Amino acid sequence: MITALRSLAFLIVFYGGSLLFVLSAMAAHWVAPGAVQPIATGWGRFHRRCARWLLGQKVRVEGELPHGQYLYIIKHESMFETIDLLCLFHRPAIAAKRELLDIPLWGGLARDYGLLPVERSAGASALRALLAAARKANTQGRPICLFPEGTRVPHGEAPPLRAGFAGLYALLRLPVVPIAVDSGRVSPRGHFLKRAGTITYKVGEIVPPGLDRKDAEARVHAAINALNRLPDRP
Template identity: 75%
Template sequence: MLTAIRSLLFTLVFYVGSLFIVLSALLSSWFMPSSVLPIAAVWSRYHRWCAHWLLGQRVRVEGDLPIGPYLYIIKHESMFETIDILCLFKSPAVGAKRELFDIPIWGRVAQVYGLIPIERTAGASALRTLRAAAKDRIAQGRPICLFPEGTRVPHGEAPPLRAGFAGLYSLLGLPVVPIAIDSGRVSPRGKFLKSAGVITYKVGQIVPVGLDRREAERQVHAAINALNPPSALDQ
């Protein structure tokens, strides 16, 4: 019962507050585009506040998170990390499904913010577009964050990385910082009920530039699944 009440309160408070924040960002996107980035940071902090005080969720980071010209590759289990990573990084440029940019209001804000659109089925041309967008954000001094599984994955599952990761790793020539997260334990995808608990980010060892595709994928895959049961890596 307590979990249901907390989940309901979170849904009401977070989404009502988000409506005002997103509308503020929309207005700013027309009249003061540079303010969209700090508004997005406020939204992320508001989300973490709601998760902490309404759901009883706390965040813990294991390991040192290096800041610099890296490609950050993050496990994706829940909506939680898609918003919360703005609390980990300053104005990160995050890869997002291309169709999300077609959502009214939100799509306009996402475009001005500088999210990186990812076209899943366009092959080499999509990779070139992704590379160009990533290089533009890097030139702005913004970290690049990608969810290489392409969609939210239930906690305990470890699907292979999508092909775009290896291509971008080779084209950008950046070392990779893999990050595991276990948000799916307490905020499972597609579920209304969200539980109290600790959500852990685990920073893996940096994957250097110049590895062959299979070895880079192997190291990243193992690192982003480090918080899963050991059997998950055998899937």
């Protein structure tokens, strides 16, 4: 019952508050487009506070999270890390499905913010568009973040990496920081109920540029799945 009440409170407060952030971002979109990014950062912090104080979800980072010219590859288990990256990094350039950027109004805000478009069915042309956007973000000093599985996966599952990672890794020639996350234990995909607990980010060893594709993929795959079998934390 407590979990249900907490989840309901989160639903009301977070999504109600998010509407205010969207309206603010829409106003900024027309008046001062550059203001969309700090509004997005504020939204990410608002989300983390809601998760902490309404759901009882704490955040812990294991290992040293480097900041600089890196390609960050993150495990994807729930909506939590999608928004929480705005707290982990300063103005992260996050790869997102192209369909999201085509949503009326919201898509314009996403473009102003600088999300990186990923079009799964367009093959080489999609990779070129993603690479161009990633290179632009890199020249702006923004961290580049990619969820290499392409979609949220249940905690404990370890699907193969999609081709987008190998393409960016080979063409950007940046060192890779793989990050595991176990958010699916407490906020599973498609479930209304969200449980209290600690969500852990585990930073893996940096993967240097220039490795053989299979070697790079194997290292990243192992690192982002490092939390798969850990027991629940209080």
